[in-house]
Amino acid sequence: MSASDLKKQIELAFEKTQLSADGRPKGPVPVNFGLVVFPGFASLDAFGPIDALTALSLMFPLKLFIIAQTLDPVSTKFQQQSSVGSDFGSSINPTHTFGSPPPLDVLLVPGGMGAADPSIQSAIDFVAKIYPSLKYLITVCNGAGIAARGGVLDGKRATTNKMMWWPETAQREQVKWVAHARWVIDGNIWSSSGVSAGLDAIFAFIAAVYGEEAAEKVSVILEYERHKDSNWDPYAVIHGLPTSEA
Numbered sequence: 001m002s003a004s005d006l007k008k009q010i011e012l013a014f015e016k017t018q019l020s021a022d023g024r025p026k027g028p029v030p031v032n033f034g035l036v037v038f039p040g041f042a043s044l045d046a047f048g049p050i051d052a053l054t055a056l057s058l059m060f061p062l063k064l065f066i067i068a069q070t071l072d073p074v075s076t077k078f079q080q081q082s083s084v085g086s087d088f089g090s091s092i093n094p095t096h097t098f099g100s101p102p103p104l105d106v107l108l109v110p111g112g113m114g115a116a117d118p119s120i121q122s123a124i125d126f127v128a129k130i131y132p133s134l135k136y137l138i139t140v141c142n143g144a145g146i147a148a149r150g151g152v153l154d155g156k157r158a159t160t161n162k163m164m165w166w167p168e169t170a171q172r173e174q175v176k177w178v179a180h181a182r183w184v185i186d187g188n189i190w191s192s193s194g195v196s197a198g199l200d201a202i203f204a205f206i207a208a209v210y211g212e213e214a215a216e217k218v219s220v221i222l223e224y225e226r227h228k229d230s231n232w233d234p235y236a237v238i239h240g241l242p243t244s245e246a
Contacts, residue, residue: 023213030105040114049202068094078113098126111141140198148172161194179241
């Protein structure tokens with residue numbers, strides 16, 4: 001394929017990402033997204049939704065900010081040494097600190113092995129402090145535990161990782177924990193089940209806020225088959241979780 005033919009193919013592919021006039025939301029939509037990171041955060045919790053939002057940024061003018069305790073690189077490696085001798089992980093460079101965040105519309109809080117570490121109290125405090133100014137808060141996996149420990153989820157329905165359901169939900173009994181759910185919406189808070197569930201939650205979020213056409217186009221770009229039923233949760237069954245809400 002010649003360079004000119006390749007350019008044409010790229011242009012055609014880009015055209016397919018553009019929304020129809022009827023597919024665009026009528027009012028303003030969120031623009032500024034923040035991602036909280038801490039040592040031992042889970043890659044897919046963060047980058048699954050971020051990848052979907054990256055595709056969405058082909059259709060809307062979005063901005064992404066990476067927020068951590070300091071501006072030092074933050075690794076997905078859990079601080080506790082691996083019992084099998086593994087040294088495996090990746091790192092990301094923050095753009096802002098918890099002490100000086102940019103204006104945000106949406107905050108994404110991932111989970112991971114590091115989410116239960118007492119050393120991330122600064123992340124918990126940050127989520128609690130900034131939540132009142134947000135249009136939306138999205139938690140993935142045991143990132144819900146971070147929001148819960150900050151009191152943000154008190155009195156609200158939420159879900160979290162199913163393998164670690166009991167220790168996670170015991171951290172904050174004031175939350176109305178929903179065991180059988182791929183994701184849960186309560187007001188402006190979206191919480192998802194474990195790890196890959198963040199993808200289904202972010203697609204549902206995109207459909208609700210930016211429109212179904214945008215969500216479908218993003219799913220085609222990512223070649224991802226969406227689970228559209230928020231009650232679909234085979235992992236709650238696998239782990240024998242109660243059907244009634246806490």
